[in-house]
Amino acid sequence: MAIKGxxxxxxxxxxxxxxxxxxxxxxxxxxxQADIGGVYGMLHGIAGVLNEEFTDLGKESAKTxxxxxxxxxxxxxxxxxxxxxxxxxRLVDVLETYNVRYFFYIGGNDSMDTTHKISLVAQQRGxxxxxxxxxxxxxxxxxxxxxxxxxxxxxxFVASAIRNTSFDTRAMGTSGPIKxxxxxxxxxxxxxxxxxxxxxxxxxxxxxxxxxxxxMTAEQVLADVERVYxxxxxxxxxxxxxxxxxxxxxxxxxxxxxxxxxxxxxxxxDIVGQLAEMIHAEMGVKARVDKPSYLxxxxxxxMSPVDREEAxxxxxxxxxxxVAGVTGQMVTLIRQKGPEYACTTGLAPLEKVxxxxxxxxxxxxxxxxxxxxxxxxxxxxxxxxxxxLNYGRxxxxxxxxxx
Amino acid sequence: MAIKGxxxxxxxxxxxxxxxxxxxxxxxxxxxQADIGGVYGMLHGIAGVLNEEFTDLGKESAKTxxxxxxxxxxxxxxxxxxxxxxxxxRLVDVLETYNVRYFFYIGGNDSMDTTHKISLVAQQRGxxxxxxxxxxxxxxxxxxxxxxxxxxxxxxFVASAIRNTSFDTRAMGTSGPIKxxxxxxxxxxxxxxxxxxxxxxxxxxxxxxxxxxxxMTAEQVLADVERVYxxxxxxxxxxxxxxxxxxxxxxxxxxxxxxxxxxxxxxxxDIVGQLAEMIHAEMGVKARVDKPSYLxxxxxxxMSPVDREEAxxxxxxxxxxxVAGVTGQMVTLIRQKGPEYACTTGLAPLEKVxxxxxxxxxxxxxxxxxxxxxxxxxxxxxxxxxxxLNYGRxxxxxxxxxx
Numbered sequence: 126m127a128i129k130g131x132x133x134x135x136x137x138x139x140x141x142x143x144x145x146x147x148x149x150x151x152x153x154x155x156x157x158q159a160d161i162g163g164v165y166g167m168l169h170g171i172a173g174v175l176n177e178e179f180t181d182l183g184k185e186s187a188k189t190x191x192x193x194x195x196x197x198x199x200x201x202x203x204x205x206x207x208x209x210x211x212x213x214x215r216l217v218d219v220l221e222t223y224n225v226r227y228f229f230y231i232g233g234n235d236s237m238d239t240t241h242k243i244s245l246v247a248q249q250r251g252x253x254x255x256x257x258x259x260x261x262x263x264x265x266x267x268x269x270x271x272x273x274x275x276x277x278x279x280x281x282f283v284a285s286a287i288r289n290t291s292f293d294t295r296a297m298g299t300s301g302p303i304k305x306x307x308x309x310x311x312x313x314x315x316x317x318x319x320x321x322x323x324x325x326x327x328x329x330x331x332x333x334x335x336x337x338x339x340x341m342t343a344e345q346v347l348a349d350v351e352r353v354y355x356x357x358x359x360x361x362x363x364x365x366x367x368x369x370x371x372x373x374x375x376x377x378x379x380x381x382x383x384x385x386x387x388x389x390x391x392x393x394x395d396i397v398g399q400l401a402e403m404i405h406a407e408m409g410v411k412a413r414v415d416k417p418s419y420l421x422x423x424x425x426x427x428m429s430p431v432d433r434e435e436a437x438x439x440x441x442x443x444x445x446x447x448v449a450g451v452t453g454q455m456v457t458l459i460r461q462k463g464p465e466y467a468c469t470t471g472l473a474p475l476e477k478v479x480x481x482x483x484x485x486x487x488x489x490x491x492x493x494x495x496x497x498x499x500x501x502x503x504x505x506x507x508x509x510x511x512x513x514l515n516y517g518r519x520x521x522x523x524x525x526x527x528x
Numbered sequence: 529m530a531i532k533g534x535x536x537x538x539x540x541x542x543x544x545x546x547x548x549x550x551x552x553x554x555x556x557x558x559x560x561q562a563d564i565g566g567v568y569g570m571l572h573g574i575a576g577v578l579n580e581e582f583t584d585l586g587k588e589s590a591k592t593x594x595x596x597x598x599x600x601x602x603x604x605x606x607x608x609x610x611x612x613x614x615x616x617x618r619l620v621d622v623l624e625t626y627n628v629r630y631f632f633y634i635g636g637n638d639s640m641d642t643t644h645k646i647s648l649v650a651q652q653r654g655x656x657x658x659x660x661x662x663x664x665x666x667x668x669x670x671x672x673x674x675x676x677x678x679x680x681x682x683x684x685f686v687a688s689a690i691r692n693t694s695f696d697t698r699a700m701g702t703s704g705p706i707k708x709x710x711x712x713x714x715x716x717x718x719x720x721x722x723x724x725x726x727x728x729x730x731x732x733x734x735x736x737x738x739x740x741x742x743x744m745t746a747e748q749v750l751a752d753v754e755r756v757y758x759x760x761x762x763x764x765x766x767x768x769x770x771x772x773x774x775x776x777x778x779x780x781x782x783x784x785x786x787x788x789x790x791x792x793x794x795x796x797x798d799i800v801g802q803l804a805e806m807i808h809a810e811m812g813v814k815a816r817v818d819k820p821s822y823l824x825x826x827x828x829x830x831m832s833p834v835d836r837e838e839a840x841x842x843x844x845x846x847x848x849x850x851v852a853g854v855t856g857q858m859v860t861l862i863r864q865k866g867p868e869y870a871c872t873t874g875l876a877p878l879e880k881v882x883x884x885x886x887x888x889x890x891x892x893x894x895x896x897x898x899x900x901x902x903x904x905x906x907x908x909x910x911x912x913x914x915x916x917l918n919y920g921r922x923x924x925x926x927x928x929x930x931x
Contacts (some may be wrong), residue, residue, distance in 0.1 A: 131851060136699075138694075139700075140700070143598060146917035163927065165927050168924075169701045169702075173623060178925045178926070179926070180926060182927055184923070184925040185922060186923075189920050189921070189923060190920070190921065191924075192918055192920025193920040194919060194920075195917055195919060196695065196919040196920045196921075197695050197696065198695035198696045198698065198699035199699035200920070200922045202698070202699055202701050203700060203701065203703075204701060205703040208701075214828075222930045223930060243890050253807065285827075285829055286823050286827070288826050289600050289601075289826035289828060290821075290826055291825040292543075292599065292601035292826060293543050293601045293822045293825065295601065295605070296539075296543045296602035296605055296606050297542075298575075298605050298606070300607065300608040304822070310909070313716055322845070395801070396799070403585045406630070412823065413821070414819075415817065415822055416818070416821070417819075418693075418816070418818040418819070419707070420692060420693060420820060420823075420913075422696065423692035423695060424688075425688070425917060425919070426688055426690050426692075426830060427829060428828065442576045458730055462642075473677055514829060515595055515598060516598060516599040516828070517591075517595025517598065517599045517603070517604045518595075518599075518603070519569070519588060519592065519593070519604070520587070520589075520592060522587040523581070523582070523584070524566065524568050524582035524583065524626070526580050527625045527626060528579065
């Protein structure tokens with residue numbers, strides 16, 4: 126029999142288009158569980174626990190919860206606070222004070238680390254607390270799961286965006302034939318690689334994708350762009366914000382200040398702007414850039430229906446597992462074998478996920494490291510939830526030239 | 529009775545999400561007109577005439593034409609070539625050689641100038657040629673028309689994008705509470721102002737919009753951002769790429785090279801990046817930026833259904849007018865009086881449109897020049913074709929704090 130008590134759920138790290146689906150999944154399942162009393166949301170993640178700022182999610186209307194499933198970003202507010210060792214006792218104190226017996230954290234690997242440590246401290250203190258993580262990240266870099274809720278929708282946005290900007294680039298002809306789009310993913314190239322899903326015809330953009338897992342010199346990128354441009358009269362490339370050189374350092378020395386976030390992650394410089402300047406200087410051809418930045422993770426209009434449902438089910442599965450006595454685990458997505466795409470949920474120990482990073486496997490990229498393989502396309506295509514809009518192309522029937 | 533002969537149609541300048549609807553409108557109407565023989569497309573606008581590169585649009589399938597109505601960018605290819613005085617005789621020579629009697633150019637004010645001059649040269653030479661312009665521009669800056677096909681869809685994208693990034697910003701709380709989105713529109717603020725359509729609740733983003741018509745100093749922007757941030761704990765601003773200071777010059781001295789396009793338009797520097805750096809330095813608060821650039825004009829997934837239909841009807845109206853003997857005119861959109869939004873097409877002399885620029889009227893912006901008025905919202909709202917997605921918000925029912 127499950128322990129009786131209250132539940133808290135929080136959202137952490139960068140928001141996604143579907144993270145609220147996981148929240149609603151937790152709430153819907155919790156409301157059906159007799160042993161769960163109050164269903165509380167932490168306002169701004171773990172900071173909401175430290176500050177005792179909880180909202181009673183059980184009092185939200187069914188309509189609000191339904192609308193949240195269409196709504197991007199984190200309805201509870203998120204946080205990028207690095208929990209310190211001395212915070213953990215305080216966290217468990219607060220949870221105990223509010224008779225919280227179920228703790229759910231929707232987030233990436235830093236959040237899984239936090240969840241893992243809370244579960245350990247609670248165990249040490251003999252306080253019964255079921256802690257289950259719900260995976261979330263557009264970067265798709267969590268270990269132990271086939272993919273992460275949030276990735277499919279961001280991938281759908283990135284593929285659509287680069288397809289649209291490729292059509293624009295082709296239309297512009299000689300007046301702007303090179304386009305570079307910067308894609309999110311500080312250390313992992315999953316989302317940048319997803320740009321390749323936009324390519325339908327052989328000469329369609331994008332033509333090149335550059336990911337952190339395949340280091341490149343600026344000269345290699347320039348040579349690739351030049352080759353594609355000569356062959357096609359245009360070139361569209363998706364470039365990870367985290368692309369580095371063979372020495373692991375940014376391709377260009379930064380003129381500006383370096384920013385480091387609360388977790389010690391350094392932010393990268395303006396890589397596409399600098400590459401565009403180099404291309405213009407070296408090739409004499411104008412290169413244009415798109416930096417959709419935060420739109421990639423928040424563009425609810427392009428939510429993948431597959432991603433939406435999986436995010437929701439991951440939330441429900443976390444509650445079911447906790448009520449069944451599971452703790453210290455993260456919900457995972459397990460792809461089923463067979464011709465049709467299908468996923469079920471599973472569980473993996475938080476300690477295996479915490480602070481691990483799952484990079485794009487080397488065989489998902491070609492030998493040159495500038496394009497994806499069939500294996501990647503087969504992996505990623507089902508996740509974006511159906512084909513992109515059907516676009517037309519003129520066949521072009523040349524009118525015979527007059528003599 | 530209309531003169532018998534062939535038709536050419538071209539697309540010019542920056543593409544839009546719906547410019548192919550105007551093309552298909554021209555083709556559909558032309559195929560129904562007994563006096564029009566060949567229906568030819570110029571490949572890459574006026575360059576296609578100079579190079580005698582035409583495609584026979586009458587040979588495209590009905591399916592291709594239908595698909596093109598969903599397809600962004602310019603299917604014929606566009607061009608940014610400044611026609612010189614000596615080109616005009618050559619242009620009319622080519623049109624005469626191919627027995628072209630109907631000339632349609634889908635574009636902005638530079639294109640209307642070109643169309644006007646071709647009509648004059650043909651008249652001077654006594655060559656009967658019906659020249660009609662079809663308006664197109666996301667900038668919405670053409671004179672004589674209520675609005676331009678292309679604007680509504682770009683406005684829908686910009687409003688959606690800033691709403692999404694606003695939700696993201698609110699969710700991030702203190703870890704990135706200021707967001708600046710750069711919006712297209714070199715000299716006119718229509719598209720930037722459209723960001724205001726995203727605001728539903730009083731504390732929703734965006735909170736500020738800055739347009740070229742209302743010059744600002746960097747210090748004024750900083751003071752506004754600081755005030756909004758203190759009141760709301762966050763601030764989201766839409767900033768025109770063409771925002772200038774009271775002296776008409778960019779807000780920041782450019783460190784980089786100045787680029788000037790074929791028409792002498794200077795490109796602006798990285799205004800949002802520079803403002804974000806200033807905000808961080810002066811306020812000590814992190815400001816993040818989005819630069820969706822070319823996605824604004826090419827994002828077919830957010831095509832406004834109103835814009836799509838008007839672009840199509842503008843194409844059809846151009847052909848009908850030409851067959852009825854009209855030349856030297858541009859199709860316009862005329863908003864009907866009444867409680868329900870409706871537009872009909874009209875005509876305006878090309879010479880009144882050519883090289884004119886319709887700025888955002890001063891009374892569409894507030895006195896401070898940092899937000900729109902009700903008048904603008906009433907003007908712009910029908911053009912985006914229905915409300916944005918319905919997003920949910922938690923009501924937030926605080927859990928009483930433990931003693």
